[in-house]
Amino acid sequence: xxxxxxxxxxxxxxxxxxxxxxxxxxxxxxxxxxxxxxxxxxxxxxxxxxxxxxxxxxxxxxxxxxxxxxxxxxxxxxxxxxxxxxxxxxxxxxxxxxxxxxxxxxxxxxxxxxxxxxxxxxxxxxxxxxxxxxxxxxxxxxxxxxxxxxxxxxxxxxxxxxxxxxxxxxxxxxxxxxxxxxxxxxxxxxxxxxxxxxxxxxxxxxxxxxxxxxxxxx
Numbered sequence: 394x395x396x397x398x399x400x401x402x403x404x405x406x407x408x409x410x411x412x413x414x415x416x417x418x419x420x421x422x423x424x425x426x427x428x429x430x431x432x433x434x435x436x437x438x439x440x441x442x443x444x445x446x447x448x449x450x451x452x453x454x455x456x457x458x459x460x461x462x463x464x465x466x467x468x469x470x471x472x473x474x475x476x477x478x479x480x481x482x483x484x485x486x487x488x489x490x491x492x493x494x495x496x497x498x499x500x501x502x503x504x505x506x507x508x509x510x511x512x513x514x515x516x517x518x519x520x521x522x523x524x525x526x527x528x529x530x531x532x533x534x535x536x537x538x539x540x541x542x543x544x545x546x547x548x549x550x551x552x553x554x555x556x557x558x559x560x561x562x563x564x565x566x567x568x569x570x571x572x573x574x575x576x577x578x579x580x581x582x583x584x585x586x587x588x589x590x591x592x593x594x595x596x597x598x599x600x601x602x603x604x605x606x607x608x609x610x611x
Contacts, residue, residue, distance in 0.1 A: 415439045417471065419447050420478035426469045426501045429494060437494055439469050443536035445597040446565035447475040448588050457481040460531040463555060465516065465548070466492075466538035470498040476534065477503055479513040484530075487514035518549030528557030535564045542572045545579055552602075553583060562602040565590075 413437070415520045417424045429437040450457065450472075458480035464473040473485035487495055503511055511557055516525070533555055538548065553561060562584065570576065579599070580586050584602035591598050 407511065408553060412417050415469070417444065417447070417526070419451055419475045422475055422478055422502075422576075424471065426471060426498050426502070426558065428469065433470075434491075437469060437491065438535045439471055441592075442565040442567065442597045443471045445469070445590075445592045445595055446534065446563065446599060447472055448592075449563075449599055450475060450479060453590065457532070461529060462534060463525070463530045463566050465518070465533065465535045467495055467513075468536075470502075470513075472534055472536050473511060474499060474502050476532075477507055481510070481521060481532070483511045484525075485511060485513050488517050489515050489587040512548070517547075518551040522551060522554045525555060527554050529558075530555055530560055533560060533562045533563075537566055539564070539573060539576045542575070545576050548576075551582060552580075553604075556584075556604050558604050560603065563584050563599060564602065565597055566601045568595050568598055590597045 400491055415426045415428055417426070417439075423435060426439060427437075428439065429460050436512055449455075452590060457476055460481045461482040461484075462473075462476050463484040464476070467485045467487045468491065470485055473483045477483045485495065491511060492515055499511055500508065514524075533552060539545075556562065564580075566573065568577075577586065580600075580602055584604055586600055586602045589599050589601045
C-alpha cells in the first residue's frame with residue numbers, strides 16, 4: 394500500500410489526515426475522496442506526494458490520452474483517478490485489504506463514460522506478477538510508495554516486470570531518511586533515473602526512471 398511515515402499530533406495536517414473526506418480539483422473535475430485513517434491507516438489518506446504528482450501530470454506537458462498507465466500503491470486512488478480524467482487507460486493497484494475502499498473512491502469520482510477506462514486490481518509487489526503482462530504499460534506511477542525497506546526488492550522486481558524499454562516510471566516522494574537514499578541508489582542500479590520536478594512548498598521530489606540509458610522527452 395502507499396505508505397509514508399506519520400507522527401500523531403494535533404496540528405492542521407493531522408486534522409486533514411483524520412478527516413473522513415478530502416476534496417481536490419483536477420482536470421476540470423471536483424474529486425471528493427473518502428478517507429479512513431482508523432480502519433486502513435496510511436493507505437487511506439491523501440498525501441502531498443500524490444497531489445504534487447497529479448499537478449505535474451496536469452500541467453507538466455505530459456500527454457496521457459489513450460496511454461496505458463498503471464499506478465502502484467494507489468491508496469485513496471487520487472492519482473489513478475486524475476490519470477483517467479486526463480485520458481489514460483489506467484490499472485489502479487493496491488493490496489487486497491485496500492481494494493474495496495479504493496474501488497469505492499474510483500467509482501464515485503469518474504463519470505460513467507470513463508469508468509471502463511479504469512480498472513482496480515490487486516497487486517502485492519513481487520507476487521503473482523504473471524497477472525500483469527510484462528512491459529505492457531506506457532507509464533508507471535507511484536506516490537509515496539517508498540517507505541518500508543523490506544519491500545524495496547519486491548518493488549524493484551515489480552517495476553522491472555512492468556517496464557518495456559519505452560515505459561516511463563514517475564515516482565513522487567519526500568527524501569527524509571537514509572532508506573530513501575538507499576532506494577534511489579537501488580533504483581539507479583537498474584534504471585536511468587532523473588529528477589524532473591521539485592515542489593519546495595511541500596518538499597516533494599518527482600523522479601523519472603527508464604530502462605537503459607534513455608532520456609526521452611514525454
